[in-house]
Amino acid sequence: MTPAPEVRPYRPEDLDALHDICVRTAHNGGDSRPHYADPDVFPATFATPYARLEPELTFVLDDGHGRAVGYILGTADTPAFVEAFRGQWLPLVSERFPPPVGPTTTPDAEIVRLLHHPERMVLPELLPYPAHLHIDLLPAWQGRGHGRALMRTFLHALRTRGIPAVHLSMVTSNTPARAFYDRLGFHEIKVPDPGPVTYLGRTTGDRPACR
Numbered sequence: 001m002t003p004a005p006e007v008r009p010y011r012p013e014d015l016d017a018l019h020d021i022c023v024r025t026a027h028n029g030g031d032s033r034p035h036y037a038d039p040d041v042f043p044a045t046f047a048t049p050y051a052r053l054e055p056e057l058t059f060v061l062d063d064g065h066g067r068a069v070g071y072i073l074g075t076a077d078t079p080a081f082v083e084a085f086r087g088q089w090l091p092l093v094s095e096r097f098p099p100p101v102g103p104t105t106t107p108d109a110e111i112v113r114l115l116h117h118p119e120r121m122v123l124p125e126l127l128p129y130p131a132h133l134h135i136d137l138l139p140a141w142q143g144r145g146h147g148r149a150l151m152r153t154f155l156h157a158l159r160t161r162g163i164p165a166v167h168l169s170m171v172t173s174n175t176p177a178r179a180f181y182d183r184l185g186f187h188e189i190k191v192p193d194p195g196p197v198t199y200l201g202r203t204t205g206d207r208p209a210c211r
Helices: 012-025 039-044 048-053 078-093 109-113 146-160 175-183
Strands: 006-009 058-062 068-075 131-137 165-171 188-189 197-203
Touching: 006 146, 012 039, 012 058, 012 068, 012 131, 039 078, 039 109, 048 068, 048 078, 048 109, 058 165, 068 078, 068 146, 078 175, 131 146, 146 188, 175 188
Parallel strands: 131 165
Antiparallel strands: 006 058, 058 068, 068 131, 165 197, 188 197
């Protein structure tokens, strides 16, 4: 019998797969490698720090053979995470990705700017949604219910910690992602001058929709 895919807790040996998934889904849900000189900046900003700082809230979709082909990760406490990001994570990656000097005129420099400004994650409008998350699946594993399974696992983990609500940000032009989040019960959070992203939130107290 062929082993079935399953959602399981992150293990340290998943780190390379986590990195690869992030790179291959970071450009509006697609592969960032054709668009960035050094796409490793994406996992350094949006994936690896979560696995290092809050591994207990990092889960992967295992293909049934031990390989991670998707993940969901995040934090239960965004302000505390931002403090740990600046104090513990940035010193580890600043030599590889030094802060940009002057205007951010390249796509790479814009992501590096985000890396060095974790305080961007703390907005007054998001305070009722203290947790936040990132979720990514390799293209071949999308549209098969695995995203819902990852989300159920993450929301359950938040509920057991007494966390009432969670938010995320997504590139507004990524309409397939927005449709996915809408089906899972997320709603838009109005934020002044959000730029190219939309903020979405939902409670952790009920199960994601399955339609």
